[in-house]
Amino acid sequence: xxxxxxxxxxxxxxxxxxxxxxxxxxxxxxxxxxxxxxxxxxxxxxxxxxxxxxxxxxxxxxxxxxxxxxxxxxxxxxxxxxxxxxxxxxxxxxxxxxxxxxxxxxxxxxxxxxxxxxxxxxxxxxxxxxxxxxxxxxxxxxxxxxxxxxxxxxxx
Amino acid sequence: xxxxxxxxxxxxxxxxxxxxxxxxxxxxxxxxxxxxxxxxxxxxxxxxxxxxxxxxxxxxxxxxxxxxxxxxxxxxxxxxxxxxxxxxxxxxxxxxxxxxxxxxxxxxxxx
Numbered sequence: 001x002x003x004x005x006x007x008x009x010x011x012x013x014x015x016x017x018x019x020x021x022x023x024x025x026x027x028x029x030x031x032x033x034x035x036x037x038x039x040x041x042x043x044x045x046x047x048x049x050x051x052x053x054x055x056x057x058x059x060x061x062x063x064x065x066x067x068x069x070x071x072x073x074x075x076x077x078x079x080x081x082x083x084x085x086x087x088x089x090x091x092x093x094x095x096x097x098x099x100x101x102x103x104x105x106x107x108x109x110x111x112x113x114x115x116x117x118x119x120x121x122x123x124x125x126x127x128x129x130x131x132x133x134x135x136x137x138x139x140x141x142x143x144x145x146x147x148x149x150x151x152x153x154x155x156x
Numbered sequence: 157x158x159x160x161x162x163x164x165x166x167x168x169x170x171x172x173x174x175x176x177x178x179x180x181x182x183x184x185x186x187x188x189x190x191x192x193x194x195x196x197x198x199x200x201x202x203x204x205x206x207x208x209x210x211x212x213x214x215x216x217x218x219x220x221x222x223x224x225x226x227x228x229x230x231x232x233x234x235x236x237x238x239x240x241x242x243x244x245x246x247x248x249x250x251x252x253x254x255x256x257x258x259x260x261x262x263x264x265x266x267x
Contacts, residue, residue: 072228083238096226100192104226107235112218114177114238121228123190155190155226 041095041131044102048093052141054133059144061132070124070154077132079116079142083109089116091135098128100155124148125155160185164259166247171266172239180211183232184249184257190225206231208250213263214243239263 037045045054062076081089092107107118116134124130131145164184172178184206191203209221218237237245242264249257 099226100190101224101226104224106222107233108220108222109235110216110218112213112216112238113236115236117234117236119234121232123188123226123228154228155192 038097041097041102044095045133048103049133049135049141052139054141054143056143058142059132059134061130061144061146063130063146063148065147066149066151067124068151070126070150070152072121072154073124073130073148073150074119074121075130075132076119077117077134077144079134081116081134081136081142083111083114083116085111086137088137089113089134090137092116092118093133093135094120094122095131095133096122096124096128097131098126099124123154124150125153126150159187162186162249162255162257164247164249164257166245166259166261168245168261168263172263174240174265176239177236178239178263179234180237180245180261181232181234182247182259183230184247184259185230186249186251186257188225188227188229188231204251204253206249206251209233210248210250212246212248213237214241218245237263239265 058079058081060078064073067073075094077092079089083089088111089109091109094105095102096104104122127149129145129147131143133141133143135141162184167181169178186206187204188206189201189204193201195201203225205225207223209223210217211219219235221233244260245263246260247258
């Protein structure tokens, strides 16, 4: 009997297909690398932070994969960075690439806010990456981004 | 939908102990018009949104938010707060037409 039977081939191809499908599903709403930034967003980042680079990590951005209504998209930003009196998260910035106003909001925090966590609801014009950038008191920048598919325009 | 402009609610948990990190939720009723929509007659609806939110805990400012019209209608925000003293938590929302809306909540510890 040959080592490569019809049955084993079918098994193998089935598994391969499944693996691909799972990867496709996992890729949706998956965080995307922060360095993949369009020019218009780079300009906004430059205006906000100058030449400081945004690093990947320390930020957890929770957004829906598909937002049925672009007028109300829940966003949650969380970080494991400390909120001590000497080292804390100074600001949380929220940017949406394809919105008329890319820099959507800034949340300035103090050590009184015991944990770096902000949640709100935003409007989105169309399918777009959503970015969260966290600025610490010592000037470091940490970011995360995720794609949100929007079916109904919420910006006009 | 009827809009009660400036009506605001703050939700803080009950049974707070000293030093707890609590969740604070706040909502204010506001149209948050972007200025990009038109009404049924085709006239543009002018921009009208809250762009500045200040949260003070006792005497000190604990957080300050700078918003654009990209925040949804009836803006809602949730964040944490280290409750280390009994004091008043005060929200001041300001919109781009000079409107000011305030609401307070008392942070009280269980004995």
